[in-house]
Structure formats: C-alpha cells, structure tokens
Amino acid sequence: MASRSDRSRTKTPPVGDRISSVLQESRSFTPATSFSARAHVSSAKALAALRRQADADPVAFWQERARELVWFRDWKRALVWKHPHAQWFVGGTTNASMNCLDRHLGGWRRTKAALIWEGEPGDVRTLTYQQLHAEVCKAANALLHLGVKAGDVVAIYMGMVPEAVIAMLACARIGATHNVIFGGFSSEAVRERINDSKAVVLITQDGAYRRGQTVELKTAADEAVRRCPTIRHQLVLRRTQQPVKMKRGRDHWWHELVDGASSINEPAQLPSEHPLFILYTSGSTGKPKGILHTTGGYLTQVAYTCKMVFDLRDDDVYFCTADVGWITGHSYIVYGPLLNGATVMIYEGTPNHPQPDRFWDIIERHAVSIFYTAPTAIRSFMKWGEAWPAKHDLSSLRLLGTVGEPINPEAWMWYHEVIGRGRCPIVDTWWQTETGAIMISPLPGASTTRPGTATVPLPGIQADVVRKDGTSCAANEGGLLVVKHPWPSMLRTIYGNDERYRAAYWSEFPKRRGHPGWYFTGDGARRDEHGNIWIIGRVDDVVNVSGHRLGTAEIESALVSHARVAEAAVVARPDEVKGNALVAFVTLKASATPTPALAEELRAHVAREIGPIAKPDEIRFTEMLPKTRSGKIMRRLLREIVTSGVATGDVTTLEDAGVLERLRAGEEE
Numbered sequence: 001m002a003s004r005s006d007r008s009r010t011k012t013p014p015v016g017d018r019i020s021s022v023l024q025e026s027r028s029f030t031p032a033t034s035f036s037a038r039a040h041v042s043s044a045k046a047l048a049a050l051r052r053q054a055d056a057d058p059v060a061f062w063q064e065r066a067r068e069l070v071w072f073r074d075w076k077r078a079l080v081w082k083h084p085h086a087q088w089f090v091g092g093t094t095n096a097s098m099n100c101l102d103r104h105l106g107g108w109r110r111t112k113a114a115l116i117w118e119g120e121p122g123d124v125r126t127l128t129y130q131q132l133h134a135e136v137c138k139a140a141n142a143l144l145h146l147g148v149k150a151g152d153v154v155a156i157y158m159g160m161v162p163e164a165v166i167a168m169l170a171c172a173r174i175g176a177t178h179n180v181i182f183g184g185f186s187s188e189a190v191r192e193r194i195n196d197s198k199a200v201v202l203i204t205q206d207g208a209y210r211r212g213q214t215v216e217l218k219t220a221a222d223e224a225v226r227r228c229p230t231i232r233h234q235l236v237l238r239r240t241q242q243p244v245k246m247k248r249g250r251d252h253w254w255h256e257l258v259d260g261a262s263s264i265n266e267p268a269q270l271p272s273e274h275p276l277f278i279l280y281t282s283g284s285t286g287k288p289k290g291i292l293h294t295t296g297g298y299l300t301q302v303a304y305t306c307k308m309v310f311d312l313r314d315d316d317v318y319f320c321t322a323d324v325g326w327i328t329g330h331s332y333i334v335y336g337p338l339l340n341g342a343t344v345m346i347y348e349g350t351p352n353h354p355q356p357d358r359f360w361d362i363i364e365r366h367a368v369s370i371f372y373t374a375p376t377a378i379r380s381f382m383k384w385g386e387a388w389p390a391k392h393d394l395s396s397l398r399l400l401g402t403v404g405e406p407i408n409p410e411a412w413m414w415y416h417e418v419i420g421r422g423r424c425p426i427v428d429t430w431w432q433t434e435t436g437a438i439m440i441s442p443l444p445g446a447s448t449t450r451p452g453t454a455t456v457p458l459p460g461i462q463a464d465v466v467r468k469d470g471t472s473c474a475a476n477e478g479g480l481l482v483v484k485h486p487w488p489s490m491l492r493t494i495y496g497n498d499e500r501y502r503a504a505y506w507s508e509f510p511k512r513r514g515h516p517g518w519y520f521t522g523d524g525a526r527r528d529e530h531g532n533i534w535i536i537g538r539v540d541d542v543v544n545v546s547g548h549r550l551g552t553a554e555i556e557s558a559l560v561s562h563a564r565v566a567e568a569a570v571v572a573r574p575d576e577v578k579g580n581a582l583v584a585f586v587t588l589k590a591s592a593t594p595t596p597a598l599a600e601e602l603r604a605h606v607a608r609e610i611g612p613i614a615k616p617d618e619i620r621f622t623e624m625l626p627k628t629r630s631g632k633i634m635r636r637l638l639r640e641i642v643t644s645g646v647a648t649g650d651v652t653t654l655e656d657a658g659v660l661e662r663l664r665a666g667e668e669e
C-alpha cells in the first residue's frame, strides 16, 4: 500500500480560489479580508507585533493573559522556575469552576446557552450558564456530602453527557482533582488509573449510547472497583435505564444525591498551583503516565488559546468532536470555551449514527460556526463520500480546526473544499496532553496556512526543531521538536513519579552548565524555509492511532499477559483512515499453536485489557523476533517490514540475521 504522503503527492486534490500555487508543498492560503476584519488578531502585522512583545518578555506576556481571569488574590510571582518544575502565578488564589461559570452570571451571559447537548438517540438538552452553574453547585455539594475534600482525587468514567462536564467542574469547585477516564477503556484500564491516582470516589453512569447500542459502564466500573481499595463511593448517573447493581452504602444514584442537593456552593479559594486534574496518557515504556495539570497557568493558556486560535466570539456555536476523556475534551470542550463564555455543542455518539451525516446534520440544525475535529475523522468523512455533507446547509460554519496527528494535505484540501466550502480558515493545532493547551497553530485572521503544517509557535511559546547536539536545524532538515521556555499550561509532573517525569521529558536536552535544559516533546519535525513546523511523527515507541496516542509497550504487555504468548512486539504501519494501524508480532509459548482463532482471541484480549482502541489490526505469529545482541527487540526492523516489506536499514546489531528472512516469508504466506 502506498503511504499517505505518497498518495497525496500522486493525486491532485481539488483546488480552491484563493490558492496561490498549485504545487503541493507551496499551496498557501491567506485569510479572507471579511474574516480578518472581525478577528481578534486581524493581520500578519498584528500577529508579528504580539509575537515581538511575547518574545521580549514571555513572563510579562503571560501575566497580562492571566489578568483576564478572575482571581481571589493576586499572585506575587508570575513564574518560579526550578528546572524542571514550573510554578505559575505563585501566591495567587483562584477557582476554575468560578472562572468558567460564576463570572458570567453578573451580565447577559447568565441566560446564554453554555452547553447544547445532543444525545445519540436524538434527545437535546440546553443548559444556560445559570443552569449549568446550579447543576455544578449541586454536584459539588453532593461530593462534599460523600466526604470528598480539596486535594482528593475523583475518577470520572462516563460517556459524553452533560453530567461529565458538570462532574469535572464540581470537582474543580471544591478543589478535588479530577481523573477522567475515557469511557471506551476497559475495566482493567480503569482499575489501573484509579489505583495509580488513589481516587476516593468514582462517578459513572449505568450505560452509554454508542452506535445505536448501549455500553455497560457501571458493570465495568464495578469490575474495576473490586480491586480499587481507595474507592469509597460511586455516584451513578442514570442514562440508558439498563439494569445495574447498586451496592448499598457505596453506590448512590446521581438523581437522588445531586438533584436533591442545594444549588448554593461557594467556590473554594485555591492556590494557583492547586492540582486541577490528572489525565493518563500512554508512554513509550511501562504503564500509562498520570499527567498532572494545575490551576492558574493551565486556565490562563487554555482561555487565551481558545479565544485566539478559534477566534471565539459571543455569537459562535462551537463544536469540538473530541471526547472529554482526552486532553482535547478537557481544554477545548470544557475549560477553554466556558472560560470564554462560549456556547459549546456536545454530541454523545458516533459520527455515523444513524447515518454518516450526523455531524453535518448537527451543524445545520444547531447553526454551528466553529468545528474542531481530528484528521482520522476527516479521513473517515472522505471515505463515506461528499454526498453526505452535500445534503446539508453548512453555511453557518466560519472556522475549522484539526488536532491529534499530522493532517495529510489531501485531507486538508478536502476539509477546506467540502466542509468549509472554500470559505473557512483551517487551524491545524499542534499540542499534547502534556502541554495542556495549543502550542503551535495559525491564528485564523492573521496567518498564512499551508496544508499539512500547524505553522509556527503561538506568541509566548518558544519551540524549535533541533539536532541531537542542541543546535537548531537548517531549513527542511529533520530534527527533534523542543520547547525552550516554560509555558503556563505545561504539565507539572507525572503523578506519583517525578523521576519518570524527568526522564521522559527533560533528559534528552538536560540542564547543564551553559544550557538551561529543554522540554522534549517526543516528536520529530522539520521547519521549512518559511519557518513553518511540519511534524514528522513520534520518535519513541508511541504510535498515534485514530488521533490517540498509544504506547506500544502497553499493548505488548497486554499481549504477554495472555497465557499462550511468550513475547510480543507492536509496530505501526500507515493506514488510510486511522493514520496508523497496529501490527503485533507474537511468539507463542511452545505448547501453543498459531491459528486464526488464536489471533482473534489475542485481539479481543487486548481490547479487554486496555480497550477497543488498542486492538491490533493484525497479528503476525513468528517463531522469533529480531533482537540486538543485548536482547532488545529491534522494532525499527519490524516497522520497515510492515511498511515496505523489507528491512533495509542497518542490521549489523541484529543477533540472528535469519530472523528477517523468516519474518518476510511469514508475511507472504
């Protein structure tokens, strides 16, 4: 199969009217004057001025942004940087829930829609800022009633329902740290994330609607909690009405506890560095990393980037298709838009239920003006065909965004033409769970965009592409993407494992005499002659599947936990829709025989251990894996085999050269 970049080179995509060149790499788009005229940053000149100001004094720049939040007490020091630990707005006290809700209640936004939610079956609920505030206060009081205190961790394992947002904001209100666990994860994954974070309460729901079916969340939660000694209570939302077991004394219905609670709750006055949430993400080795984010700096950067990158205005209806279980959901469904007093569209289900035009139908019916999704979704839309969006009036759209992985130019052009109808700027936003907020992105009223690049770092962000020795790469030379100066929404540590935090992000370019120490993103990239950054992909053993980061080590250990598996190595091969597909090379224990049924069983086993997103697309049984003389699996060779069919790279460190022959032969069978 041709790689994605090959395809985008060989097929000429449709061209729009504002394309200045038809050459693939130099197609560029400047914002329409009508867009720029109303934008927060309305010209390249204005953006350059902002960047100069930020570069001259990044800390002063961010202080100015922080003043746009409401603080109970002002900070004394804007940044305390003790490498590799940053503290922002030290001495200041604030509250995330108060900033998202209470501050909007004094004026006309009180009756503005905060959330417009559409359930998969078609039910719609709208919550104004005032109503959302009341619900959050009630939920906060319910959590207090369950004995939750500031500093406690509360796990949230829910689908895309308004109560997931309410639960997050209720935690933030009382100073509990939320740990949202994606509703698609298995009970094993839930258990691991609860135990690592020592959560005291789990908020979940009976079941969730997904593709016309129901998913049993409470059953999975019960299964997980059986081995979670720290969990004292479960708070259970009724959504699907499916029968569930409620354990007396431990489990409480949301509609009994929350609905009956008082809607008056004073937000806790919390230090700027109070932990707001932990969110688990995959690493290249071992178990998932609990990325810890705190309050003041995180809110400052998500509020600012949400406003600028999406050019948010009060009359927008903003629709981000992510799940709250991922960082995009945290920063750009919940905190960013609500801090800005925006109207947020939330959809519960899958994009192809009941038909592949569900998103376009939602955009038309709710007059969505800003749409933010992932390249993998765009590639699915392309596959389903133009006829689906063509059936709908998408004229309310004015801005499109993407996130999660590099977008192939062909998909960018399709998005631009078929969804944006050639009118809407596209913001390709690069960031990570760890960065908390957008770092590299165009500003839609000011930047010239090019299909496939997130362009340049935002003002206030100092990112660069460097060689291993730390020198900056020349134009178009591949290197490592680093961030050179602390930023407000950066992760503070890996929860409970500061050593791992240092090793994962700060050891590639360590602090030493004459060098300040840089944050390494794990991404490879190049800068083109215009300074635009093109992400090449991960340089570690982390793969990006459907816009979700998966650690191959995690999938390998899930495979090895199966009784018949001796060893496993997981690599990615390019896939048209998912970005990457997972191929697992598996060696079996002597007693086991490789059969298609066993391959299926192993795939199901991984889905059970981690979740369906981690399920290998292909299992290849092999008698041996290529290893170095020191016994390390040479995944690089496996990657070459699955992508091009041959391993062409350096094989001198390979212990048994015959292994490659056998692996290739296996592929042709």
Ligand code: PRX
Residues within 6 Å of the ligand: 281, 327, 328, 402, 403, 404, 405, 406, 407, 428, 429, 430, 431, 432, 433, 434, 454, 521, 522, 523, 535, 537, 538, 544, 547, 548, 549
């Ligand atoms: O490799 C980059 C890719 O996704 C990684 C971060 O994944 P995660 O923490 O799950 O967060 C995803 C949502 C923010 C990055 O290291 N990535 C994210 N956005 C882009 C991207 N790659 C290219 N272009 C992007 N716009």
